[in-house]
Amino acid sequence: MTDSSETGSYPSSWKKAPFIKNSFVRWLIIVGGAIYLAAALGTMNIDLERVKEGLPRAQRFLDSFFPPNFSDNRGVLWEGIAESIWMAIISTVAGIALSIPVGLGAARNLAPAWVYLFCRGVIAASRTFPEIILAIFAVKLFGFGPFAGFVALSLGTIGFYAKLLAEDIENSSASQAEAVKATGANWFQWVNYSIQPQVMPRMIGLSIYRLDINFRESAVVGIVGGGGIGATLNTSFSRYEFDTAAAILIIIILIVMCMEYTSSFFRKWVQ
C-alpha cells in the first residue's frame, strides 16, 4: 500500500490454520457429529400434536403465576419451607463433619497410600450418584420423611466438600507446611498450624455455597419422599394446584437469591 514496488513478493492471501490440523480427523469429527445429532434428534420423537395439546396447560400454568397463591395452603407451605431449611442446615453440618476426615485422608500430601485410595473411593462413590438416587435408598431404609432427606444430602455433601478440601490441601504451599514440620510439631499440630490457616477461608466460603446447594436439593428429595418443600411441591402438582406450585417456586427462587447474596457477602468478609 505504501510501497507498491515491493508488494509483489508477498503472498496476497492468507487463511487461518484450522483448529484440528489433520483434515481426515477434522472431517471425521464433523461428519460423525452431524450423524450423531441427526440420530439423536430422530429418537427424540417430537410429537407436535402432543405439544399443541400441552400449550393450554402451559398457559394455565403460567397464568397461575399471576397471582401466585400463598394463602390457601399456607400452613403446609411454610412447614415445608421450614423443614427444607432445617434439613439443609443439619445436613450441611453433618456432611462437613464427615467430609473433614475424608478430605484429609484424600489429600496425597497428608495421608499414606491406602488411606488415600480408600477416601478417594468414598468421594467417587458419593459423587457418581445424584442426591435423588441416594434419597430413594435412604427412604427405603429410613422410611418417608426428612430424616431420609438428611441422610441423602449429608452423603452428597461428602462427595463435594471432601473432594474440594483434598484438592485445596494438595495445592497449599509446601514450604509453609515444611517450616511448621521443622519445629518438631506432631501430625495434628502440623495440620492445625500449617494446613488449616491456608485452606480455612476458602472452606468457609464453600460450606456456605454447599448450604445453598443443599437447600436447592432439599426441594427435590421431597419428590421421592425425603421430606421438605419438595414433598409439598409434588403434592400441589399432582393435585393440579398450580397457583400453590407457583408460590412455592417463587419462594424457592427468593430464598436461593438471598443465600447467594449472603454467601458472596460472607466470602468477602472471610477473606
Add this chain to the structure above:
Amino acid sequence: MLQLAELTKKYNTGELALKGVTLEIPKGQVLALIGPSGAGKSTLIRCVNRLVQPTSGSVVLKGTELTKLSSSALRKARRRMGMIFQEYALVERLTVMENVLSGRLGYVGFWRSYFRKFPSADIQEAYRLLDRVGLKHMADKRADELSGGQRQRVGICRALIQNPDLLLVDEPTASLDPKTSRQIMRLIQELCSERGLTAIINIHDVFLAQMFSQRVVGLELGSVVYDGKPEGLTPEVLTRIYGEEDWSATIKSTDEDDEDEEEF
C-alpha cells in the same frame, strides 16, 4: 499536525490527571513524554484517541477536532492513529497474522472481519510489515507463544498496518529487558523516519528518551514542566520533573549507551 489545547481530564474519582496541557507537534516529530508514575502520561495519549474522554480542551489532528466527534467519525479518525501498548496488548489467543490484520478492522466490514476475509492488499502489507520486523516466519503462531520483544514487534505491525499519520506509544519498553528495549525503540524510531510519522512516546526511561527522540516533554502532576531538546535534560530539570535525586549517574550513562549502538 497535532495540536492539544488546554487539555484537562478529571476522573470520576475526582483525581485531576491532566491540568490544561497545551502542545503543538509538527509532522514527523518524535516526541518523548517523560514523568513519574501517575503524572498523566498514559491519560494524555489516551485522550488523543479518546480511549479516555477528556473533560475539557481540544485535540486537533490535521485540522479535525477529535474531542467532539460522533462515534462513527471517531472510528474513522482512530484509523489514522496507531497505538502501541505497554505489555503489548496483543489478543493472545489469536495468531500473529490475525493480530496484525486487526489493525485494518476500521477499514473492513463486520462479516469480512468475522470470516477473516481481509483484502489481499492488506494481507500483502501485513506480510511485508512482519518481514520488516523479522517475524514473517511466525505469522501462524499464536501470539502467546511469542517472547516479549517479538510480541511488541507484532504490536508495532498492528499499529503500522493502519497506515497512520500519528503513532501513540504507551510505555513500549516497560516489560522488556534493556537490550530488547533499545531494539524496540530503535525500530520505532527507524519506522517513524521511513514513513515520516509523528509519534508521541510515553517512556519511563530517561536515557532511552534522550537517545531516541527529537523533543522531550516532562510531565509532572498533569502539567508540562519541561519542553525542549533531549540535551536540555540537566539534573535541575530532572529534579523538577521527578523530584530530588542524584541525577548525575543517569545523565552520564547516556553517553556510554551510544557506544554499543551497533548491537542491533
Add this chain to the structure above:
Amino acid sequence: MPASTNNGIETWRLRTSKEQWIRWVCWLIGIAVIMYAWQMISEKTVWFFVTDAPTQAADIGSRMVPPKWSYMNKLWKPVWDTINIATIGTIIAMAIAVPVAFATARNTTPNIVVRTIGLFIIVSSRSVNSLIWALILVFILGPGVLAGTIAIGLRSVGFCAKLIYESIEEIDHTQVEAIEATGASGPQKMIFGILPQVLPTIAGVGIYRWDINIRESTILGLVGAGGIGLQLNGSLNTLAWTQVSLILIVILVTVFISEWVSAKVRGAII
C-alpha cells in the same frame, strides 16, 4: 495488640477479650440453631425405622446380588436416550447461555435493564432443579425424552451463563482497548477483542456442564421425563432389586465414561 495484664505480668493472647466474647456468642448461636434444626428433623422421624435400617440394608443388599445381567438388553435404548437428553439439552442451554452471558456481563451489557433481566434469568434457572423443571414440563409436554431434554436445557442455562459472564468480566481489558484503538466497531471489538479471550471458557463450560447433565439426566425418568431413570423407577416400584443393581452399575459406568470423555476433550481444547 491483644495482650492482657494479669497481676502486672503481660500475657500474650490471640484475641482481645471482646473478640473472644463475640466468638463465643457466635458459636453459641450456631450450636443452638443446629440443635433446633436437629430437633425439628427428629420430631418427624419414626425412630423405629431408623434403628431397623441396618437390617433393611442387609436385606436389600442381599436381594440386589447378583445383578440381572440379561436385563441389559432392555437398557441400551434408555442409556442412548439419557446421553441424548444430556447432549441436546447442553446444546440448547449453550445456545441460550452465551447471548445471556454477554447481555449480563458488566463490560458488554447494553444497559442496566438488560443486565437485570439477564441476572434474573440466571438466578431462576439455577434455583429450580432440573427435576422440578422436568415435573413442570411433563405436565405441559407429556412424558418423554423431549420434556427431559428441555428440562436439562433450562436448568443448565443459568449455570453456563453465570460461569461465562464471570469470565467475560475478568478478561484483559487492554487487549480490547488495543482493538478499539484501531477504529474497530462495537461488533468487531466483540469478535476480535473479547470472543478470543472467552472462547476457551465457553467450550470448557459446555463440556463440563455436559458431564454434569449426564448425571442429572439419569434421574429425570423418576418423574416420567425419559432416560434410564424410567427403568429405575419401574424396577424400584416392582421391587425388582436385581434390575435395580444392574441399573446402578450402568449409571456408574456411564458417568465414569462421560467424566473421562469430558476430561479428554477439555484437555484437547484448552
